[in-house]
Amino acid sequence: MANLTLALDAMGGDFGPRVTVPAALQALASNPQLKLLLVGNPETISPLLANQNAELLSRLHVVPAEHVVSNDARPSQAIRSSHGTSMRIALNLVKSGEAQACVSAGNTGVLMGLAKVMLKSIEGIERPALMTVIPNLKQRKTIVLDLGANINCNSRMLVEFAIMGAVMAEYIVGVDNPRVALLNIGEEESKGLDNIREAAITLRNAPAINYIGYVEGNELLTGKTDVLVCDGFAGNVTLKTMEGAIRVILSLVKSPGSQQKKSSWLMKLFKMKIVKKWLLKQVSKQFGHLNPDQYNGATLLGLRGIVIKSHGAANEHAFKAAINQAIQAIEKQVPDRIAARLDAVLPKSE
Amino acid sequence: MANLTLALDAMGGDFGPRVTVPAALQALASNPQLKLLLVGNPETISPLLANQNAELLSRLHVVPAEHVVSNDARPSQAIRSSHGTSMRIALNLVKSGEAQACVSAGNTGVLMGLAKVMLKSIEGIERPALMTVIPNLKQRKTIVLDLGANINCNSRMLVEFAIMGAVMAEYIVGVDNPRVALLNIGEEESKGLDNIREAAITLRNAPAINYIGYVEGNELLTGKTDVLVCDGFAGNVTLKTMEGAIRVILSLVKSPGSQQKKSSWLMKLFKMKIVKKWLLKQVSKQFGHLNPDQYNGATLLGLRGIVIKSHGAANEHAFKAAINQAIQAIEKQVPDRIAARLDAVLPKSE
Numbered sequence: 001m002a003n004l005t006l007a008l009d010a011m012g013g014d015f016g017p018r019v020t021v022p023a024a025l026q027a028l029a030s031n032p033q034l035k036l037l038l039v040g041n042p043e044t045i046s047p048l049l050a051n052q053n054a055e056l057l058s059r060l061h062v063v064p065a066e067h068v069v070s071n072d073a074r075p076s077q078a079i080r081s082s083h084g085t086s087m088r089i090a091l092n093l094v095k096s097g098e099a100q101a102c103v104s105a106g107n108t109g110v111l112m113g114l115a116k117v118m119l120k121s122i123e124g125i126e127r128p129a130l131m132t133v134i135p136n137l138k139q140r141k142t143i144v145l146d147l148g149a150n151i152n153c154n155s156r157m158l159v160e161f162a163i164m165g166a167v168m169a170e171y172i173v174g175v176d177n178p179r180v181a182l183l184n185i186g187e188e189e190s191k192g193l194d195n196i197r198e199a200a201i202t203l204r205n206a207p208a209i210n211y212i213g214y215v216e217g218n219e220l221l222t223g224k225t226d227v228l229v230c231d232g233f234a235g236n237v238t239l240k241t242m243e244g245a246i247r248v249i250l251s252l253v254k255s256p257g258s259q260q261k262k263s264s265w266l267m268k269l270f271k272m273k274i275v276k277k278w279l280l281k282q283v284s285k286q287f288g289h290l291n292p293d294q295y296n297g298a299t300l301l302g303l304r305g306i307v308i309k310s311h312g313a314a315n316e317h318a319f320k321a322a323i324n325q326a327i328q329a330i331e332k333q334v335p336d337r338i339a340a341r342l343d344a345v346l347p348k349s350e
Numbered sequence: 351m352a353n354l355t356l357a358l359d360a361m362g363g364d365f366g367p368r369v370t371v372p373a374a375l376q377a378l379a380s381n382p383q384l385k386l387l388l389v390g391n392p393e394t395i396s397p398l399l400a401n402q403n404a405e406l407l408s409r410l411h412v413v414p415a416e417h418v419v420s421n422d423a424r425p426s427q428a429i430r431s432s433h434g435t436s437m438r439i440a441l442n443l444v445k446s447g448e449a450q451a452c453v454s455a456g457n458t459g460v461l462m463g464l465a466k467v468m469l470k471s472i473e474g475i476e477r478p479a480l481m482t483v484i485p486n487l488k489q490r491k492t493i494v495l496d497l498g499a500n501i502n503c504n505s506r507m508l509v510e511f512a513i514m515g516a517v518m519a520e521y522i523v524g525v526d527n528p529r530v531a532l533l534n535i536g537e538e539e540s541k542g543l544d545n546i547r548e549a550a551i552t553l554r555n556a557p558a559i560n561y562i563g564y565v566e567g568n569e570l571l572t573g574k575t576d577v578l579v580c581d582g583f584a585g586n587v588t589l590k591t592m593e594g595a596i597r598v599i600l601s602l603v604k605s606p607g608s609q610q611k612k613s614s615w616l617m618k619l620f621k622m623k624i625v626k627k628w629l630l631k632q633v634s635k636q637f638g639h640l641n642p643d644q645y646n647g648a649t650l651l652g653l654r655g656i657v658i659k660s661h662g663a664a665n666e667h668a669f670k671a672a673i674n675q676a677i678q679a680i681e682k683q684v685p686d687r688i689a690a691r692l693d694a695v696l697p698k699s700e
Contacts, residue, residue, distance in 0.1 A: 188424075216587075217594060218597070237566075241568065242567075242595045
């Protein structure tokens, strides 16, 4: 890989440069080929670069930006007034070819909207989608899309999501012949909304896709499928519900036992601070790979460039994970793979 | 309450009379006013009634039915060929006034379809809905509807669901001025599908409804709202996802620790059978009230009669809980309350 340059929106997210700059330095330290364009306010960024290793700094360049897209901006307005924002300048570096990918922890709707306008969709992709990777019970990973970029989807869009998800499962997760399923409210062919049933017919007849049928929400974490395809409304509902259920249960584990009156010798043991702490650690070990704090980064799929959205609340570790996702997407040439698979499954009619 | 007679579809569900008959006898024993019409095959039912208390048997009457609706039948076909089935005869007893409510663990789609045709909707209700009650973190209960009876909903239907849900929260759960929310993919007013945004406007302007806005899937278990309104597709996705997440986590708790190599004294303690068993009991105590096995019964709301759908896999205890739900709905006069509230929120235009 001759050139590996990322544009980072240094100002985006809940913590801005306090998180993005240390994460950038860590990423540079672990990737000797990596170059970073840090887009943001030099006055805020520079102090965070003081006394850092000169070799790392030689591969980091600050690109000034005067404005920031606010986290709670309405996309339509924010896109119109996005000139001079760190997000727009970072995307523009991808458009101009100065960077091969962009990473931002900023407003999702604005990032998606701006990326569509500036980078354009891959030919044949009706609407780009937001995708994430979640861990599953089989110690593997499940690709889920769309997560909310498109709340009304026709069957063609669902088929495109299936193709993009399969490419990601194959090249990013590393699954051979990944299983692809549609999220539905029953497993019988007759179930569900028209667009889902129509997409099922196309996918069943596509030899380049390993389509396994419908799955229901209760299979989200079981690893029954490698790729789970749904419209953005259902995708958001299932992911948020899963995150909520896990958080609720973890909170119960962390504050157990207020209702127990009788204290047996075992109970007394469990009330010891050191034992409680140890127990919590064991539980976290079990649940850690399902904890939403442990994974980060949604990929905007279907664009001619690579754009990764980090959680707004990401810490250094999580933002670095999003940077690594961008590097992987560059190395695996995700947009080209999607274009090629699209031609194989949905050949152009002309 | 002068007359309290229920029609039970004794043949429905995965276990039929083996579960429904003992549950019926238990319900009779705990409700001296209750009378039950047990609809099904007398040859299968009679042996299960042998040697039972004569007083209980005096309040139980077997109504013969030759057929059973199969669990995997397609609703349209099954409804056409439903004559002589225990489900149809049970619903007919409600229609004729011989029973005040019907309970069935049979095929949900067929039960909903038949109930609509036979009992008709309350005037002003466009489409009946399927509703359930789930426990929440605040040790209270949340009403969720629709769960899959209506996968395409216009805004008027969502408003009707809100009204019906509020009535249930008030009279069945016992919450004063229950909070009502719409399930959406963000909390801002501009978010989501057109039908949801339109329903929000109507609900905001309805003084008889304590509308609190949008909530996301991660709030399903937190108790942020007393009534959660959604279309049947989203309702099914959120409930199934929640059930799946809880099952996955419980399965992790039940088989923990295979990856631990080093055995500390604490680890050794935890590997002792008695300690494992105790620990599992503690965890179940914490999670029990969120475990999907612990609640049962969906109510078909918006009909002129009372129909309760028990889980197909319900055991005696769970089927008795569904019978109790039916009794409560009779005592609280649910259909009349819904009709009255409907007039208050959505007065007839004529």
